[in-house]
Amino acid sequence: MVIEFRTYTVKTGSLADVIERFGAGYATRADIKPITAFFYTVIGPLDQIIQVWSWDDMTHREQIRIEVNKLDSWPPGLGPNVIHQEVELFNEMPFLDNFPAGDHGPVFEMRTTSLPPGAIRTLRGAAENTYADRAKISPVLAALHTDMGTLNKFVHIYGYPSLEAMQAANDAANSAGGWPPIDVDGGPVFQSSTVMRAGPFSPIQ
Numbered sequence: 001m002v003i004e005f006r007t008y009t010v011k012t013g014s015l016a017d018v019i020e021r022f023g024a025g026y027a028t029r030a031d032i033k034p035i036t037a038f039f040y041t042v043i044g045p046l047d048q049i050i051q052v053w054s055w056d057d058m059t060h061r062e063q064i065r066i067e068v069n070k071l072d073s074w075p076p077g078l079g080p081n082v083i084h085q086e087v088e089l090f091n092e093m094p095f096l097d098n099f100p101a102g103d104h105g106p107v108f109e110m111r112t113t114s115l116p117p118g119a120i121r122t123l124r125g126a127a128e129n130t131y132a133d134r135a136k137i138s139p140v141l142a143a144l145h146t147d148m149g150t151l152n153k154f155v156h157i158y159g160y161p162s163l164e165a166m167q168a169a170n171d172a173a174n175s176a177g178g179w180p181p182i183d184v185d186g187g188p189v190f191q192s193s194t195v196m197r198a199g200p201f202s203p204i205q
Helices: 015-029 058-068 119-135 163-176
Strands: 002-010 037-043 048-055 082-092 107-114 140-148 153-160 190-198
Touching: 002 015, 002 058, 002 140, 015 037, 015 048, 048 058, 107 163, 119 140, 119 153, 119 163, 153 163
Parallel strands: none
Antiparallel strands: 002 048, 002 082, 037 048, 037 190, 082 140, 107 153, 107 190, 140 153
16 A cells, blocks of 8 residues: 655645635545545644545556546646645555544644664564554554655654643653654654644545
């Protein structure tokens, strides 16, 4: 499975309009291939939407893009509001069900860790060994590492009922240790946290 993140930074003040326009276009786009998740940022880098798409492989991705390009309603007219676009392709950590549909929020946290070259191979095994203990604190909705785009990046996403619940889970995870298993091959180079909410048409809420 290939996971694609399409992150668009939009003009300040245009976020609500962008989400509305995207949802209107997506109503027909979903018949070809539904989106995996749609988030917008509320803490961290602001004025961003994050589209998550899942593909069986790169051939599947290209086949769907050909079908989508036949639609008059897609792309959904976001252009005048978009000031930056970024596309990244991720490989899944295979030991969990990434992006399960359903109610997991409404608060979502995406934690990103940049690692030294070569560390991802060690990370995969270490993450599998420590994932079960972290999942006892709160569900891990996704654990991924980049394959195209910014390399050597580990992304993990969580859903919480509130910011207070998010902080409590992070405190518990920090006390327990072991997750994320980033103290491998030189440790982390950079870490960041982004808090998000889901768009009204996202399968994950």
